[in-house]
Amino acid sequence: MSVDIFLQETSYIDYSSPIVRDQAKALFKSVNSELEKVRIAFEFVRDEISHSLDVNAPVVTAKASDVLKHKTGICHAKANLLAALLRSQRIPTGMCYQHLTKKDDDSEGYCVHCFNAVHVGHRWIKLDARGNNDRVSVAFSLHDPAIAFANRPQYNEFFWPGIFANPHRASMNALEAAKNMQELLKALPDHMLEDPDIVEVEAEDVRLRSWFW
Template identity: 55%
Template sequence: MFQKFILETDAIDFGHPKMIQKSLQLFTPKMSDVEKAIIAYEFVRDEIPHSFDCNAKVITARASDVLIHQTGICQAKANLLAALLRSQNIPTGFCFQHITLADDDSLGYCVHAYNAVFLEDHWIRLDARGNKPGVHAQFSLKKPVLAFSNRPEYDEYHWPGIYANPHRDTMLKLKKAGCLQDVLDHLPESLNEKPDVSV
């Protein structure tokens, strides 16, 4: 069941030299999986600014590019966290949320990505989007503390299940985007894939 959640892929390229270097900096063999997950999560959440928060001039998608350029949107940052943890053989996947692009639904919706990590015999959910006023995601082995709460009045919800791979349509849009406005204008708002784990 877990094999597909520890694989290296084009987007989750933990074998890249920069990824290997960062893993050696972050982790030691004596650390537990929980300790490694906390360190990786806080690094991606706090040290890699969300592209819209820092008005990034470069658009990233692949984990190594997020690390090299030190920025990414939610899906790109989730790719980096997955790569760091998979490099330590810690099963890591993706979860998705239907949320508004603005404080209300005036700008439409997008597919927000965050991670699921298998620790202490169960899946936990971690959102490394990056904290800011009004966003206070935290590491939790129990009840998830995510970046965004669903607001039913705005048709916000989580897609059920855990996915082994990033959201395909979002990745395609990121690879084609030349600037943040391109990203904003073309972010997908639907999910067509089926989850690899139903929880």
């Protein structure tokens, strides 16, 4: 299957916006290696863009340019920014989704968590730029998926199989409608209706295969 769909610009992955173009130029100056660009972009979004819930951000962002402008976003918004930075370099980047509890337990229900899949070195790797804190520690990795949250067997946590070219529509709607973090937490969806653009991906490393379906 062609990966061209994972290079497209969208209203949320707006890599032609001046602020995204300027940031990409600054990040990738004198960098020619695709792999190095992926690492640099991932670490920038992970470390320099705060997770809005961690800092109780006063704004709710969705599209990449707004995430960059305000330096904050939840996982979906940060994934949009990482996709925008890498797609601007013609590096195919998609989204992956996980069913997670909103809190430490399921007392407040579930939500859809987002992270990225990046096609580099003739294979897809998984990167979660959610951002580290005292409970999350994610490092760049080519070998094991760099994921913030492991599924817990005592709860209904799982990965939706496949890789998606576009952001999750219901989550984007929630981000657009919410005026603050409190409204957003109540409105975050816990389901997906879309079908993945890639259902199965052949991976060189057998340990990665289960992450693609």
